[in-house]
Amino acid sequence: MNYEGKVYRPWTEAKSILIQTTLGCSINTCTFCNMFSDKRFKVRDIEDVFKDIEEARLIYPYVESIFLIDGNVMAARTDYLLKILDKLRHTFPESRKVSLYSGLNDFRRKSLSELKELKSAGLTMAYAGLESGDAVVLDNIKKRMTPEQAIEGMALAKEAGIETLLSFIFGLGGRDRSREHIVETTRLLNIMKPEQIAPMALAIQPGTVMEQEVKDGKFVMPTQLQILEEEKYLLENLNIDTFYWGDHGNNIVTQKGFLLDSREQFLAKVNRAIASNPMAKDSVIQTFAW
Template identity: 75%
Template structure:
């Protein structure tokens, strides 16, 4: 396949075939992220995407799950995306799942009717980075998104019937704003009710603006205990039927399952880690670059 630059996909899409539809991220200012710092945002020529889909058909005899990269593919024009989805359906009639990255502002820029068309054309899940529900943290990380944007974007997704997985980062408020970060994130999740969430522990990426803030002492990393306490607060206060992808490799207690069914069990594991896991006593967060 003719992939350009670094390629990322969410860990729940480990078994999905990847098709590159856009290059980079149209925002690309988030202080914690270096995923797409090697390229400018661009929507690929439709004929190139079609050629890759056809090549994929020659390589794979059976494909049930596809993930469209790069960052916020949903930013592309609706008519363009409909052509891509139609080509996928024609080429892979057995495909049951098509997912992509999309920002809350990408949802806001499309009408509900446009989003419904995408849903009917086969779009089955959108991954969106919430990162934090705290307005102060969102401004500090240069997300270019507000609480109000999240509420409006999720409302459009709900009306169109497009399931959304919101990802966010334990510890993104740092040592000083851990409480506000997790409280506001939990409050916002209870308000917008995503179908799935994927929390992950903060990992400082080499070369990121956040790394430079840490080196200058402007951002003080949270402790391991704060990371665990943030997850404890989340599980104690979430009131949404959803799937919980808490098994990112950086999480101290990897776990996943449906909520609320698994909520009590997950909370017990977090409490046990707070009491017994030696990592909980460390004053320095231990995570690894993506």
């Protein structure tokens, strides 16, 4: 199997085989991210993808879960993706799950009938980066997406039956826009109602635009307490039936489970951290590059 450049997958896909379907990210302008700085976005030749799928079959006698990489695989043409899904279905008949990265705008750029076709062909789940619900923050990080577009994209995915995990970043509003960031993110999530969410604490990646903004004083990092207070606000005000993947390595409090069942337990852990965790008193956020 052939991989080009750095390879990323969600931590929840640790047991999945990875099939590189696209190269890079179709957006690749986000100030906080350098995941695909080493390559330009490209859809791989389908015959090369087929060869990787066939080789994976020779290597793995049993495959339960498959994850398509790189960033924004959903940006590829629908007929191309249908061929990939058909090949996977026939090569790995035992597989129960096929997932991929998608931008919320990628959902918008396909018709509902196309999305339903992809679902019928075996696409189980999509991972999408919301990052923030605050229009100002989205503009500052050059996400090239508005809150209204995020709502529209999510609605199409839900109508098509494609389960979606939305990730977002505590602290992305910085020290000065922490409140607006979490209030608007929570509001948007209550509208969008994703089946799963994955909040993670901001980590400054080396070589990114945001790293330079921090050095220049244009972006002031939030405090550890602000990160905890953002999570507290989210847990107190989010009212959707969703699975909460709050166990990213950079999060101050580690927790996961169904939100409505675990809300009080989650809140208790955050409140304890606010009251007694020495990190909460630290004025400098302590997170690590991916």
